[in-house]
Amino acid sequence: MTLKGGATSACAACKYQRRKCIPECLLAPYFPADQTKVFQNAHKLFGVSNIVKILRSLDPSQHAEAMRSIKYQANVRDRFPVYGCLGVIRQLYYQIQMLEEEMHTVLTQLEMYRQHHHHQQQQQQHQHQHQISSMADDVISQLELGMASSNNALPLFNQVTHQPYTMQNTYSSSDIDSPPKDNVENNSLWIQHLFFDTNNHGTSNNDSPIAIQSQLLVPNSEPLADTQHQVVQDYDEIHPFFDSIDDRQSYIDTKDAEDSSSSEESLKETTQLMVGNVGSKDLKSAAACFSLASVN
């Protein structure tokens, strides 16, 4: 279209219609002269009159957005003549469906891993708590027993050799005669042996409390708990006996009753205390010693 007086070139719409592009042309801002194909697509689908009708039904502030959508719709229809924008929408719906399905699959797998991880953590926590509780019980028993001194052990209890620390082999690899598991009383004696033995060795072996712990870790914890209580009770009874028997240890072993300076009453008390902790065979031998001593 020819221009007059240096006026701006006609828009693509006016150029197509072969008419003068007036300044008030509604389509001029949206169809510049160099975008003829865009206008052709829009004109092919909507038509100029219909586009102008749509623009006139809207507020001027909405014209730009409306023209963008119109041009987009026309271009898509040119690209896809049969389905147009509906084809694009269907494609997007399908994409969304595929993504949601994939997300569901991934989340399911993630949940499986989470549960597995949580289960493993619970198992580890349970094992850790079990270890802590057994150690705590051992510490408590030590405190209640109150044996921190490096008192020399009695020969009676000194026959036990020190056992190295083994968690798993409390009974199987022990050098000490393993106590019968059914006899709780013997278990208590056996535990006392171990305790005194480790005390005899003093603090040279840092694993002594652990050794005690290892010995206390019997397969059945309930009998052990009863045994520990029994140890406490027995030990309370034994404690004054140890204090009084220090001077008399050699007396019992060597049968040198004549050298002893203690009275018969104290000996009787000693024998009474010993009866509660010593077997019947030992009692008889001790009684024999006393009888010989009393004769002389």
Added chain:
Amino acid sequence: MSSSSYSSSPCAACKFLRRKCMPDCIFAPYFPPEEPQKFANVHKIFGASNVSKLLNEVPTFQREDAVNSLAYEAEARLKDPVYGCVGAISVLQRQVITLQRELDATNANLFRYAYNEMPPLRPPPPPPPSAAGQSSGFYYPYQWNDPSDEDNERSSGGNM
């Protein structure tokens, strides 16, 4: 022309246009008289002549789909004169982008969990709507370049 032997009722298009519905009427198979609103919408937005030209360019077996898509677009444009069916496209495209990002993050999480045995991270929050770069916030998924034009449509401010 005698209309007495003419038994078939006119199609919705011919009824709307108040013209005789010929046997070879291009609209008749796709605009039955029981659906008058369908043609009315299409005619209001696109115009009968434009629809006729479009149908003539499409193979016969695809004309029904073409008519249905035009009917859908016309109805959408009547409901939303500014954006029409393009509004739905923009919403769906954003949804696709968001889902894709979430899926990527979840896959990364799964990978970390499976191979490193570390607790999974939370997926990142969706990006702000301004990522589309449009003043209206609408996203146009298909970029259309005019092959005959030197300038792309970016000069007109469109992502098209």
